[in-house]
Amino acid sequence: MRLRELVQADHLALKVLTGHDLLDRQVCGVSTTDLAEPSRFVKPGELVLTELTWHTGADSSRNFVKALGDVAALVSGTALKGVPLDLVDVCAEAGLPLLTLPVEVPFSHVTEHVLRALIAELGSAPRSRYGSRRRLASTLVDGGSLTKVVTAVAGELDVPCWVMSPTGRVIVGSQPLPEEERARLARTFLTARHLPGMVGGLSVFPISKGAPHRIANWFLAYAGRQAQGENEDLVVELAALVALERSRLEAAQRIERRVFDQLLELLESGDAALPGVVSRLHTLHVETEHGLLVVALSVAGGDDVGVAVLDELLRPLAPGIVTAADGAAIALVPLAGNTARELTEHVLAGARRLEAGLGEGRIALGVSNVTTTPAALSGLIEEARHARALAALSGERVSVITGDDVSSHRTLLAAIPPDLRRSFRTRLLGALEAYDAANQTDLLETLRAFLEESGNWTATAERLHVHVNTLRYRIKRVEELTGRSLTSWDERVDFMLAVRMR
Incomplete structure (x- = not known):
């Protein structure tokens, strides 16, 4: 088929930006790429489709067009919400027809049209x-x-x-x-x-x-x-x-992503009226009635990799609406009969199966709590993002933090660098550990039991099998050695955190 026939297809609504005099070129194939160096994956005479995610400036346009070689034409999508002028100039200089596709027309429509025409030409x-x-x-x-x-x-x-x-x-x-x-x-x-x-x-x-x-x-x-x-x-x-x-499936998903992006922008604006949130959820066919949660994921490879991986991890148990925002993939996931625990286990199991292909990379996942009200959605998104950031600090190849974990002090402790944890523990408990080692006593264990029994003298004495007066003597000795008072709530919190640190 000729390029002119493609441009004349009304349902595609292609607009010619450069190469108006080159529309009699033959098109012998079609390919889609967003690689910055696409030469190995395109062939002479092909129609090349791109969303321009590789574009970083004029140099990237020159390198990309040079790598295309003798392709028939370049068709630009709308990932950048407009074709960069430097790309238009480079294509004009190179004698490469450049066309642009409306936002509502997916690449799959162009691919199908070309494929049908080539099939017809085979006779x-x-x-x-x-x-x-x-x-x-x-x-x-x-x-x-x-x-x-x-x-x-x-x-x-x-x-x-x-x-x-x-x-x-x-x-x-x-x-x-x-x-x-x-x-x-x-x-x-x-x-x-x-x-x-x-x-x-x-x-x-x-x-x-x-x-x-x-x-x-x-x-x-x-x-x-x-x-x-x-x-x-x-x-x-x-x-x-x-x-x-x-590509057909991804075209439909890109439309959903645009609506989800609008929803995120609305929520982040700080002026998200509930009707606007509900309207976009309905557009996405997302219901909160049976429970909704948010999953965030980060992985090396860029937004497209993160979105594809998170979409795959959610299938087939609970497919969600996935997009990319602030360096992570974000998904709205209706539970639809599943529990949050089942979903978390499903996603984690899938991520561990991908571990073999991560190389030096890691997958960090954050899973929010569940809501049944659209008004709580903004909080859930932040919770999932925070949980993902904490998971990334774990150092594990694949890690997940849930909303319940975020609300526990153990997660906060895990996010503190090891050197700082050791320093904090030594300053509060070092004297007790040294005294116990030198005198064969159990002051540290006494302190731990006292804190875990919420300072209840009788319960702690029974737990340690000692008289209350003996317990009072030991706690007094703890206060003398540490220089802190266990009658202070703040001091008790410091002690509790130090005891839990390793």
Whole structure:
């Protein structure tokens, strides 16, 4: 197809910014990328779609356009709410047609239009090499499900075939797959030095070679060794069609994200009227009646990776609305019959399955408490963010802090640097520890029991199996050695925190 035919498609509403005299160029394919260096993932003659998330200034535009080589044209999305002028200038200088797509039109619509046109151009009697590819593409763009496409490929390859996520979740498959096999395949995909890879007679093949991180990608798994010849073409084409289907899903999610972004801006403005909050929740089809919580996640790789990972961790138990804000992914999650504990355990289990692919990175998760009232949403978002920040301080590869944890002093203690904890404990309890060691006494244990019994003399004496007068003598000795009074509430709090520190 020619570029002019694409521009003339009314339902796409493409606007030409540069290259008005180059619209007779042939388009022989389509790809989507937001990599700053896309040369390995685009081919001559392709229509390249981008959301411009790579853009950081004029230099990035020059480098990106140079890396595109001889593509047919560049189509810009609206991630930046407008096409940068420096990109327009660079495309004009390079003789590269630059088009822009309205915010309400997803990339998947452009991809489908190009795919339909190319299928039509193949005609009714294509070469055998392209026959199966045309049938697969026709199945998908004509409304067929991804399951039908995978089943068709499995039939042509004469082997079982699955589309999977990096947590080991089977998205679609030609037959059931045992849990242990799922885990093995996911680990192979995450850790293989080179892909395609193989484990236990099954091969794994990445859906998108341009994905920013494997933990945010999908993969194909099929029985047997790496396909060759026409079968290899079939696997490659299936990967491309799965990527197309995923782009459809992501297009719908981007619309939800825009509404969620508006909701976050409203809540952060400090002037969030309840009707405005409720209206946006209804737009997102999010109900608080059966419980709603917020999950925050941070992971190396940028916003797109964080959003994809959090979305994956919530599935299939409790899919939420996910967006990125302030360096973390944030999700609104209706419980819909689940408990907060079940959700937390589900998310944590999925995150631990991704650990094999983190490299030097870490996943930190914060889970808020539950609310049934929209008015409490702002507080829940802050709670989840604070919990995520505390989880990031733990130093563990995968860590989670819940709203209940945030309300405990133990979480605050965990956030204090180890050197400061040791210093605080030594200043308050060092004299007691030294005295106990030198005199074979139990003043520190006496202090601990006294504090845990809320200063009740009788209960503490019974717990330690001593007379009350003996207890009074010991507490007096504690006060003498530390120079502090246990009749003071503030002093008791300091002692309690010191006792709990390690």
